[in-house]
Amino acid sequence: MYKYDTYDQAMVDARVEEFRDQVRRRIDGHLSEDQFKPLRLMNGLYLQLHAYMLRVAVPYGTLSGAQMHALGDIADKYDRGYGHFTTRQNIQYNWIKLDEAPNILADLAKVEMHAIQTSGNCIRNTSSDQYAGAAADEVTDPRPYAELIRQWSTFHPEFCYLPRKFKIAVIASETDRAAMRLHDIGVQIVRGEGGELGAAFYVGGGMGRTPMIGPLIKAFVPLDQFITYAEACLRVYNRHGRRDNKYKARIKILVHELGKEEYTRQVEAEFAHLLSQNIEPPTAELERIKAQFADPAFETGLSEELDRSDPDFALWVDNNCVTHKASGYIAVTISLKPIGGIPGDASADQMRLMAALAAQYSFDELRVTHAQNIVLAHVRKDQLYALWQALDEAGLGTANLDLVGDIIACPGLDYCSLANARSIPVAQKIGQRLAAKEQQIGELKLKISGCINACGHHHAGHIGILGVDRKGTENYQLLLGGCEGADTSLGQITGPGFDEDGIVDAVEKATEVYLSTREGNERFLDTYRRIGMAPFKEALYG
Amino acid sequence: MKLLTGNDLKSGAVTWWDGVQWSLHVEEAIDVGDHADSILARESATRRVNAAYAIEASKDEKGVRPAHIKERIRALGPTVRPDLTLKPADPEAGQWVI
Numbered sequence: 001m002y003k004y005d006t007y008d009q010a011m012v013d014a015r016v017e018e019f020r021d022q023v024r025r026r027i028d029g030h031l032s033e034d035q036f037k038p039l040r041l042m043n044g045l046y047l048q049l050h051a052y053m054l055r056v057a058v059p060y061g062t063l064s065g066a067q068m069h070a071l072g073d074i075a076d077k078y079d080r081g082y083g084h085f086t087t088r089q090n091i092q093y094n095w096i097k098l099d100e101a102p103n104i105l106a107d108l109a110k111v112e113m114h115a116i117q118t119s120g121n122c123i124r125n126t127s128s129d130q131y132a133g134a135a136a137d138e139v140t141d142p143r144p145y146a147e148l149i150r151q152w153s154t155f156h157p158e159f160c161y162l163p164r165k166f167k168i169a170v171i172a173s174e175t176d177r178a179a180m181r182l183h184d185i186g187v188q189i190v191r192g193e194g195g196e197l198g199a200a201f202y203v204g205g206g207m208g209r210t211p212m213i214g215p216l217i218k219a220f221v222p223l224d225q226f227i228t229y230a231e232a233c234l235r236v237y238n239r240h241g242r243r244d245n246k247y248k249a250r251i252k253i254l255v256h257e258l259g260k261e262e263y264t265r266q267v268e269a270e271f272a273h274l275l276s277q278n279i280e281p282p283t284a285e286l287e288r289i290k291a292q293f294a295d296p297a298f299e300t301g302l303s304e305e306l307d308r309s310d311p312d313f314a315l316w317v318d319n320n321c322v323t324h325k326a327s328g329y330i331a332v333t334i335s336l337k338p339i340g341g342i343p344g345d346a347s348a349d350q351m352r353l354m355a356a357l358a359a360q361y362s363f364d365e366l367r368v369t370h371a372q373n374i375v376l377a378h379v380r381k382d383q384l385y386a387l388w389q390a391l392d393e394a395g396l397g398t399a400n401l402d403l404v405g406d407i408i409a410c411p412g413l414d415y416c417s418l419a420n421a422r423s424i425p426v427a428q429k430i431g432q433r434l435a436a437k438e439q440q441i442g443e444l445k446l447k448i449s450g451c452i453n454a455c456g457h458h459h460a461g462h463i464g465i466l467g468v469d470r471k472g473t474e475n476y477q478l479l480l481g482g483c484e485g486a487d488t489s490l491g492q493i494t495g496p497g498f499d500e501d502g503i504v505d506a507v508e509k510a511t512e513v514y515l516s517t518r519e520g521n522e523r524f525l526d527t528y529r530r531i532g533m534a535p536f537k538e539a540l541y542g
Numbered sequence: 543m544k545l546l547t548g549n550d551l552k553s554g555a556v557t558w559w560d561g562v563q564w565s566l567h568v569e570e571a572i573d574v575g576d577h578a579d580s581i582l583a584r585e586s587a588t589r590r591v592n593a594a595y596a597i598e599a600s601k602d603e604k605g606v607r608p609a610h611i612k613e614r615i616r617a618l619g620p621t622v623r624p625d626l627t628l629k630p631a632d633p634e635a636g637q638w639v640i
Contacts, residue, residue, distance in 0.1 A: 027552065029589050047593060049616050051554035080626055095626075097553050342622055413612060414620040422615075424622045472610055 001062050001365055002147050002292045004112045011155070012109045015116060019043045020102035027099060042122075044115025045101055048417050052096040054104060055118040060128035060146040060170070061089035061368040065359040068366050070111040072351030078104050083351065084415075085336060085344040087408055087457055088167070089127050089368040090118060094415055116154060121162045123153035123234075127169045129177045130333075130369040133293060134377040136325040139191050142172035144290040145199070145226065148281065151289075152227050159234055163241030164249035166234070167206075179370060179460060179484035181205045181214045184251045185233055192220050199226050203233055203263070204255030207454035211490050212252040217264045225271075228280045232271035236263065295326075296363040296378055302328025306381055313388050315439075316399040321384070330381050332362075334374040334391060335398040335406060339435045340428050343409040344372030353394050361387045370457075371408055371445075373401070403438040404446055404511065405431045408457055412450030412467060413474070419450035421467025421474035422500075429504045434511065441511050444524040447482070460484040462525045463507060464491040476503035480510065480536055481528045492533060495541055509539045543573035543601055545608065546581060547616065548594030556616045557591055564591050566628060568617040569605045607638060614639045 004012070019039070026036040040046075044055040056071070063071075071091055075083045078100050079093040086092055096104065108114055117124055126146040133141040149168055153159065159166070169180040172189035180186035186202035198220040205214025221229045233251075240258070242248040255263045304327060308314035320333045334354060337343050346354070354374055358366045361383050362376035369375055379387060391397040400406045407430065410416065412423030427448055434441065447461030451468075458464035464479035475497040482491030498506050511524070513536050518527045528536070545568070546559035557564035558571035559581060565571065574581055578596040585591050598609040608614050618639050619627030629635035 027589070033586075033592055047549055047554060049612070050556055050619060051549070095554075099552050413615060414622050417612075419612075422621065428622070474611065 001064060002059070002143075002289060009109070009112070012112070012114045012116070015043070015114065016102060016105045016109050019105060023098060023102055038120070040101075041119040042117070043101075043105065044118035045096070045098075046119065046417075048094065048415055049413075050415065051094065052098055052101065053415070054093045054096045054101060054115055055086070056091050056093070056108060056113060056115050057118050057125040058089050058091060058113075058368050059150050060126055060132070060143050061130055061370075062132075062143060063366045063368065064111075065355040065364040065366070067111045067113055068355035068358065069352050070107060070113070072348040072355065074104055074107055075348040075351065077107075082345055082347045084342075084411060085346065085368050085372050085374070087370050087372060087410070087455055088125060089130075089370055090125055091368070092411070094411075119165075120160075121164050121166075122160050123149075123156065123162075123166045123168065126150055126153075127167070127178050127183070127370060129171045129173060130367040130375045131177060131322065131331050131377060132172070132367075133295065134324050134326075134329070134331045135173055135175075136323050137175055138172040138325075140172050140189055140197055141293050142170045142187075142189050144286065144293050145187065145189060145223075146170040147289050147293075148227060148286055149230065151285075152230070152281065159238065162234070162238055163243045164246065164251075166237075166251065168230075174486055176485040176488070177369075179457065179488075181488045182207055182211075182457075182460060182484060183214065185230065186214050187230075189223075190220065196222075198222050199229070201229060201233065203267075204252040204260075206250055206252040207457060207459045208250065209247060209452040209454075210250075210252065211454070211459040212256060213488050213490065214252070215255070215260045217260060217267065223286075224283060225275065225280060228274045229267075229271055231279060232267045232274055235270050235274075236266045240266075296365075298326040298329060298378070299380070300327070302380060303382055304328060306384060310385070312392070312397075312399070313385055316388055316392075316397060317384065319399040319403065320401045324378065326378070328381055330379050330384060332376045332379050332384070332387065333369065333401045334376065334396050335400055336373050336396075337400055337406050337431070338395055338398045339405060340432045342424050343407050343427050346374075350394055350396060353390070354396070357387060357390055371406065373406070400438060402443045402445060404434045404441050404444040405438050406445070407431060408445075408447040408461070410449050410451075410456035412448075412456075416450060416455075418453060419467065420452075420469035421450050421476065423448040423450040423456055423465075423467060426465060426467070426476065426500060426503060429500075430507050433504055433508055437511065441515065442523060444511070444514075445483075446507070457484070458482070459490045460488070461491060462523070462528070463510060465503060465507075468497065470497070474500060476500070478503065478506050478510070478540070480533060481525065483525055494533065494537055506540055510536055513539045543599050543606075544575060544578055544596050545571045545599045545606070546574055546578060546585075546594055546596055547571070547613065548591040551589050551592045554592075558617075559585070559594075568608065571599070571606050573601075604638065611640065
């Protein structure tokens, strides 16, 4: 994985000291809150319901064991012994003290981490495929290109004050595991007709109050023009994005209002101009980055066999492990969704354990997934049982990847100042209610947001839930048919909303409709797409 | 009744104006009536509180209760982590929040 060079480290260290001075000036009164707020947000520090919250970037979701260990230590030293992994592959701490925030950033800098650009109207952390470098279906590891974007976008003077926040995802497989088309820019690394690699650009996707699936605007950009094309996309947005209305300020609105063709025309014109300016980073820099994402030293001649005599282990393997490109290896997802637990939360001890297990079993590397789980991407099959035993003992062996218990949920009104309703208790109740049936139900991606900002990706859930405030009372809308991936679709609202217990009943009824009508190996989503909304509405509202 | 609430500048903890200082406990909050703006202006200058504002609340024999669920959750702590609320040892403490 990528290691900081002296420039990276110097920039991050300098930022820590700059923020330390800003905090000092805020506390001694030289900065008002109005002056300080944009400064703290640029360093990932929010003021939430109960305390300051610090969002730490995990670039493209990749962590070393030392970094994960440090995240656990920070949870103990500065927070209340836990952290929350987010749908953008980051981690948030909920109980931060302002005067300790610079020390946290200093601790992060020691392990090559930071919170820069995890808030504000700038280019945020680039997300990617959690199986990058391990997936059998990828054309290349997408992370070098995500890292190149990180370096290009960090402190980019032109893009620090965009009309609105800007999120980019990079994948390199036909199977989209990063909700790529629901990002401001989604990049898919593809092979051209001659076998050469290039980048397909999807622009103008997003969730929030106006969900849109990003259209393809360029099918193939040569990789030696990759950053130049991204710069052109951003420049057109920065020039014409709606700064007059924050609800219309995302690039998806611009692309929609201009039309894909006109937006693309302007991007192409800007691209042509930028090509003459030679802004593309030197090829040598990309090669330097790529060298740091070389495959680990996979052993050869390993057995493909697994001893499945322990039924609990076998169930976990079937649910949580996926094929690896290297013979004798497998990619493992550690579920942070125990039945009745808080989706995405991990204790400090669990973080340190996962760090140690990564060092022992997975080349000292972990991934945070956008579904709020953790991946050990390169595990030897002959060591899988020992790994599972260690995870299970720590409450990390839940076998529910992509099942109804593997719920994405934002922090909701329990923590978030923007939320209208709580997400976590709904997730807990649904998980408990359907736990006994989740293997029977099979793949069902359920996603819950506590407000229209859609941090819980409810638009993209096979079943989505949106919490709203109805005259001061929590109310939950139910959506069906959303999906991220190659066949991305947006969920449709079933009808009137439900109260907290009612939404749990409604989800159960929706699964009963599915179970009673599915054909063959249909997933919930497949059945919904075949039979449509009507049978579900009949069951829900009769 | 009207309460003033904000967050402690350094710790970020939720606080309530009790007439003299900022308390962690909503039960100690007082009705500021028509004086919200003047108190907020004065207190913001002291930097003891951050981002303070006025909210609606009611008071009965059981105590002071913010009108909106968001403020009730702020007053006690996350409903999903009773161990992290202001009253972790009291299982009844959160019953009025939701």
